[in-house]
Amino acid sequence: MKPRFHALKGVEDILPPDTYLWRDIERKAMQAFGPCGFEEIKIPIIEHTELFLRSIGETTDIVEKEMYTFTDKGGRSVTLRPEGTAPVVRAYVEHNLATRPSPQKFFYRGPMFRYERPQKGRQRQFYQIGVEAFGVAEPGIDAEVIAMLIDFLEKAGLSSSLSLELNSIGCDVCRPDYKAKLREYFGGRLSELCPDCARRFEQNPLRILDCKVERCAALKQDAPLITDSLCEACRTHFDELKNLLGNLGIDYKLNPRMVRGLDYYTRTTFEVTTNLLGAQNAVAAGGRYDKLVEEFGGPPTPAIGFAAGTERLAALLQSTLKAPSPSLFIATLGAEASREALKMAVSLRRKGIWTEIGYGGASLKSQLRKADRTGAVYVFIIGEDELRERKAKWKNLKDGSSGEVRLEDAEGFIQNAGQRLA
Numbered sequence: 440m441k442p443r444f445h446a447l448k449g450v451e452d453i454l455p456p457d458t459y460l461w462r463d464i465e466r467k468a469m470q471a472f473g474p475c476g477f478e479e480i481k482i483p484i485i486e487h488t489e490l491f492l493r494s495i496g497e498t499t500d501i502v503e504k505e506m507y508t509f510t511d512k513g514g515r516s517v518t519l520r521p522e523g524t525a526p527v528v529r530a531y532v533e534h535n536l537a538t539r540p541s542p543q544k545f546f547y548r549g550p551m552f553r554y555e556r557p558q559k560g561r562q563r564q565f566y567q568i569g570v571e572a573f574g575v576a577e578p579g580i581d582a583e584v585i586a587m588l589i590d591f592l593e594k595a596g597l598s599s600s601l602s603l604e605l606n607s608i609g610c611d612v613c614r615p616d617y618k619a620k621l622r623e624y625f626g627g628r629l630s631e632l633c634p635d636c637a638r639r640f641e642q643n644p645l646r647i648l649d650c651k652v653e654r655c656a657a658l659k660q661d662a663p664l665i666t667d668s669l670c671e672a673c674r675t676h677f678d679e680l681k682n683l684l685g686n687l688g689i690d691y692k693l694n695p696r697m698v699r700g701l702d703y704y705t706r707t708t709f710e711v712t713t714n715l716l717g718a719q720n721a722v723a724a725g726g727r728y729d730k731l732v733e734e735f736g737g738p739p740t741p742a743i744g745f746a747a748g749t750e751r752l753a754a755l756l757q758s759t760l761k762a763p764s765p766s767l768f769i770a771t772l773g774a775e776a777s778r779e780a781l782k783m784a785v786s787l788r789r790k791g792i793w794t795e796i797g798y799g800g801a802s803l804k805s806q807l808r809k810a811d812r813t814g815a816v817y818v819f820i821i822g823e824d825e826l827r828e829r830k831a832k833w834k835n836l837k838d839g840s841s842g843e844v845r846l847e848d849a850e851g852f853i854q855n856a857g858q859r860l861a
């Protein structure tokens with residue numbers, strides 16, 4: 440018995456025709472990001488573990504439970520990236536991008552890794568399309584980035600089912616007060632919290648607010664709201680952002696309980712959610728991280744970004760999938776006709792016309808069945824008689840029409856047919 444290998448749990452193959460949909464989603468993202476000045480950055484899949492500990496935060500679910508961390512052959516602790524922001528910030532600092540004209544704006548796409556329980560729309564290897572904008576402190580860039588996200592999702596074909604949730608989670612100045620209020624509130628209820636939250640209570644009580652355990656969720660219903668603790672500067676920033684979104688005609692819902700599961704966020708946080716996949720699910724989320732560049736040893740640099748989950752977008756857009764099919768299938772009888780078909784196919788393919796050949800020495804009937812299964816629009820039939828007369832029989836499998844064409848005119852025939860179809 441030979442072993443039959445299968446992919447790891449939570450790690451999926453994305454097959455055609457779905458890959459057309461994925462490619463389309465990425466194309467729509469670039470169409471939306473390009474005019475906003477976002478340029479592509481390619482970041483490594485693997486980083487020093489410390490990078491994520493220092494940015495995402497040691498008390499977060501991601502760092503405590505979900506990272507693919509291992510020791511490499513050089514004895515270093517390395518981690519498969521669970522998100523894209525920390526690597527982009529690392530690159531920004533490492534390459535002194537702060538010395539380039541501001542703002543520096545990047546997008547990235549690719550797989551991320553989190554050891555979670557796999558479920559529909561949530562895999563252990565999952566794909567994100569994300570953006571990061573560095574160097575602007577004003578709320579204008581928050582509004583820009585959110586408007587760009589909405590534009591992307593609308594271009595991709597989503598809109599009616601989406602809802603934008605908005606919050607501010609304060610800054611270094613006001614968050615200590617808020618944490619004190621949380622400790623006061625949860626302090627009398629410590630025994631009711633899940634063990635993780637009880638442990639996180641001292642170090643980072645904010646994490647209790649995004650705990651997924653049911654009894655913690657119930658407990659936080661009456662917890663103090665961050666938006667009641669914002670300092671003057673954070674409040675002004677948040678108010679102005681709301682004004683700007685209003686001006687842009689972008690609807691939003693305030694959600695003062697949304698803190699996001701990453702420690703690096705400051706001020707603005709947002710999520711775009713949909714209820715189309717069952718429970719209310721985020722399809723994209725992001726926020727400001729005004730301290731992270733400094734935390735990584737760079738100059739003080741405000742920044743904001745978001746990431747969208749490609750699996751979820753693909754699931755939502757499944758009905759829009761339009762996979763292309765061959766323009767032409769050449770069915771042949773005999774070795775001589777096969778050679779003619781290959782010559783014709785190579786020539787047509789150079790002109791960008793998808794052409795398939797009926798290999799396998801099969802009967803004409805089985806080749807025509809195969810042509811039908813590929814979704815080909817036209818079939819050419821070249822047998823010995825046709826070859827002798829230098830012509831091919833053609834059939835349009837979509838409308839049933841048929842006829843004959845001289846071999847020397849065959850390429851032009853298909854090219855013209857393609858123009859008629861387009």
Ligand SMILES: [Zn+2]
Nearest residue numbers: 610613670673
């Ligand atoms: Zn503040």
Ligand SMILES: [Zn+2]
Nearest residue numbers: 633636650655
């Ligand atoms: Zn909890």
